Amino acid sequence: MALAVTSSSTAISGSSFSRSGASSESKAVQICSIRLSDRTHLSQRRYSVKSITAESHSCSESWVPRASTLTAPEVEEKDGEVEDFEQLAKKLVDASPLEIMDKALEKFGDDIAIAFSGAEDVALIEYARLTGKPFRVFSLDTGRLNPETYRLFDAVEKQYGIRIEYMFPDAVEVQALVRNKGLFSFYEDGHQECCRVRKVRPLRRALKGLKAWITGQRKDQSPGTRSEIPIVQVDPVFEGLDGGVGSLVKWNPLANVEGADVWNFLRTMDVPVNALHAQGYVSIGCEPCTRPVLPGQHEREGRWWWEDAKAKECGLHKGNIKEEDGASEDSKPAAVQEIFESNNVVTLSKGGIENLMKLENRKEAWLVVLYAPWCPFCQAMEASYIELAEKLAGKGVKVAKFRADGDQKEFAKQELQLGSFPTILIFPKSAPRAIKYPSEHRDVDSLMTFVNLLR
Template identity: 75%
Template sequence: MALSASSPSSSFLRGSFSSHELKAPWIHSVRLLDQCSVPRDSYCRKFLVKPICAEQKISDSVVPLAATLVAPEVEDRIETEDYEKLAKEMEQASPLEIMDKALEKFGNDIAIAFSGAEDVALIEYAKLTGRPFRVFSLDTGRLNPETYQFFDTIEKHYGIQIEYMFPDAVEVQALVRSKGLFSFYEDGHQECCRVRKVRPLRRALKGLRAWITGQRKDQSPGTRAEIPVVQVDLSFEGMDGGVGSLTKWNPVANVEGQDIWNFLRAMNVPVNSLHSQGYISIGCEPCTRSVLPGQHEREGRWWWEDSKAKECGLHKGNIKQEEVAQLNGNGNGAEPTNESDRVTDIFNSQNLVTLSRSGIENLARLENRREPWVVVLYAPWCRFCQAMEESYVELAEKLAGSGVKVGKFRADGEQKAYAQQELQLGSFPTILFFPRHVASPIKYPSENRDVDSLMAFINALQ
């Protein structure tokens, strides 16, 4: 969607705010709203029973700072929202309209993910709506000096404080000690990104019901060509927990990169000084370089890897596999019909035991096990299995050396009938705990598959 000077969105920018509104007082990143303009409606997600309009929870997942204002009070009125339908309705909407809708719906329970690159446009759009907004960023500890300087510039320009999320120091220390500072050049960036970016993001999103990203369709043709302006995020969980508890908004999904830059220049918005040095897509210093004229912007990210799948894990749901199942109305993955064995396996970790059919049969038969086991019954093509991969691998890391074995059993294909009859498989993923002195496994009953919930389940049964 081009943002030319004569486009409807440009008119919207010029004419949406009266002189009275522009003189309204500002507090940090937002101006006070007249009481008559405060939205009174709240919405529920399509995939959960619980309304998002429930009483606000205090969470330290994202540390509340000065940029955070309390959202307007809302009525406890339940309304369901079909985000696929909403995405179609807003496909031609301007980024400002999309941003306004997102902030109106979720108030203080939504935040902008700011990476220090050109998605500063999101902050500008949020400011133009006149609504309260929050901004968070992932400080991996390996960003360019120019990016840190840019964070400071943005905070001063907008009068806000960005809510920074940091990786776990123990995890970073373990990774560096065992594999060195630059292991990603040898075995891929996923492990480092998981520790420095994905897990901090997971913690941040557990304190929200929605987040706003700067994803655009033209950023990465291999992974982002079909992103909608709003979607249910199946890769992460929000504060209510469970599948479907988080919504992702992509206000600039349909905007081309050049139009973003036209907007930034028109609004006199500060930008990262690295852009003038040939950097377009900016990440961590060791994994980002400038691009040559004519090269795609993502060529500067993880340049030593496959250019068709350049995602760090923050938007893992964008990566498609030919056999990824369509979701049916029961929230269960429909098994692929052809060549399912070719799907790349998941839950790969040295702390996880891969169980064969005979292995899990023996485990199920034991009445006096020496060690308790937790086992996931999974199918690698299932989106819900993929969504819990990070948390299950982290669970295995936490339980390493504890006396609890962590395993996985692929229960699709020819193993599915056995798993349904003997292992309580209902849908993927199914998590079973095999206690030390009890013959029958105990099925994990919740859709909350974060590490803390799984640990609580295991600790309660030991």
């Protein structure tokens, strides 16, 4: 996710330097950033050094670097002028990403930065370059990124002649988390705590030195959390340079652009991309929490795959997750179309699946998917599950579905091994307990192999 920021890693452009005479313990890494898309402008404009001051920290955070950046003259604002960003978003709804980027850089000058996470976010940097305006880039280095992501950072710096401004997690906080809970506690109790230490808090420090940031969010990235993101908005979660609610503006130039169009743009402009994309990775975050996806799976299914689909946010864009009237999304009546509708798929009630669990010698094996109809990952496997049901019809295996969200979720967690949606179980003819399908591969052939081996 960078200042003028984007998702999991964040970076600010600049060349590093250190103060002479500082002790090795207190020496702060400072990053100087030339916000120019080419060297020609450097000789034509005067720049002043401006300190990006992070929020005050406890003793444990005293080592965190401050970034200094060569900045263009600040954009002057008219006295008494208050921007209505909701109206601005409506005006820009049909604008191109290039127009939106140009507007953002024009309005905020040196007080805005691009958040760069190392995936398709390179498109943001390319659009910024095309405007001809100075720009800054920042990225969050969590310490657990893939080697391919670090290589992309280096390639991007060389391609654009910039220095990405990296923000790092607090060493003391990381040390405490790992010592107390181990390196992979997020597999057991969720990703939020680790993301808060390694991503959210470093991002908060970075944004306190800005008035606006730019992200690579798109509406089609995550139907559960990003379907309503505007082109520009007052950030609902983080504070900017002036402090307080409403002090930070968030720009999403790619909000209305589809992923396929972003990739067409990247190929056309021949810019560096993460080598992991060629291995099936689409949405790329930290190495332990990212997997490649299969054809037909949604891109966010490769992130935090062990958790519910609706929670596929690390905290950088927490404002996308909405709760109304104190109720969570899966506890409310779902205003979505039912899925897995087929004559070959049996719909089980809670009583029906409880009876199935009690049977020790079944006449037939049962394959059951625990699902939520609003879940994009359940929707993505609908066609393959129905096809599987057709192939198994009359062959000694019943195929069924059990809706496990809302009031049934706790029951499904305690009794049916539900970890995330979808969860697939097989009840063999002779085994008393259900066996959970362990793979993320939900194509027909993989599911058929699972059934044939255990029926």
